[in-house]
Amino acid sequence: MHTVITTSVFERQAKEAGLSEDEVSEMIVFLADNPDAGVIIPGTGGARKVRFAGSRRGKSGGYRTIHYFAADDVPIFLLALVKKGDRADISQAERSQLARTLPKIADAYRASVRATASARKRRSP
Numbered sequence: 001m002h003t004v005i006t007t008s009v010f011e012r013q014a015k016e017a018g019l020s021e022d023e024v025s026e027m028i029v030f031l032a033d034n035p036d037a038g039v040i041i042p043g044t045g046g047a048r049k050v051r052f053a054g055s056r057r058g059k060s061g062g063y064r065t066i067h068y069f070a071a072d073d074v075p076i077f078l079l080a081l082v083k084k085g086d087r088a089d090i091s092q093a094e095r096s097q098l099a100r101t102l103p104k105i106a107d108a109y110r111a112s113v114r115a116t117a118s119a120r121k122r123r124s125p
Contacts, residue, residue, distance in 0.1 A: 002035050003075035004028045010065070013081040017063065027052055027065055028078065035069040035076050041090065045099035046070065047079065054084070066090070068098075070106035073113075077105060 006028070014024050031037065031050070038050035047068050054062045062084040068077045079098075090098075 001032045002069070002072075004032050004067075004078055005075045006078045007080070010078045010081055017081060017083050019063075019081075023052075023054075027063075031065070031067055031076050031078065035067075038065075038067070041066070041095065041098075043092065043095040043099060044090075045102045047098050047102060051084075068102050068105065070102070074106045074109050 006024075030052075036048075038048035041047045041049055047066050049064050049066050052063045052065065064082045064084065065078060066080040066082070068079060
């Protein structure tokens, strides 16, 4: 199971969509167990989209999440939530922005882990 980090954008969108804590937790657990789930969105540098059924919204209700999983040494980043029917897809400009940003997210996380480990070593007797 992998760690999942939710972004403030995802959290805001989940709240606006009226998702319960249980629904969000189900998404997180699924992605933690299946980091390679979904379809890679072309031109994003590895962002994936996964469809989830809306538990209280009938057949037409549902959501797509956009997440990023770089490698086993980096958590899954849950980036966004889109209600089914709200948007057909993300724009080319958004794809390009993701392609520029996602590798930086993974690199920044790795650098943070190294810095934390180094600081712990310095404090150890």
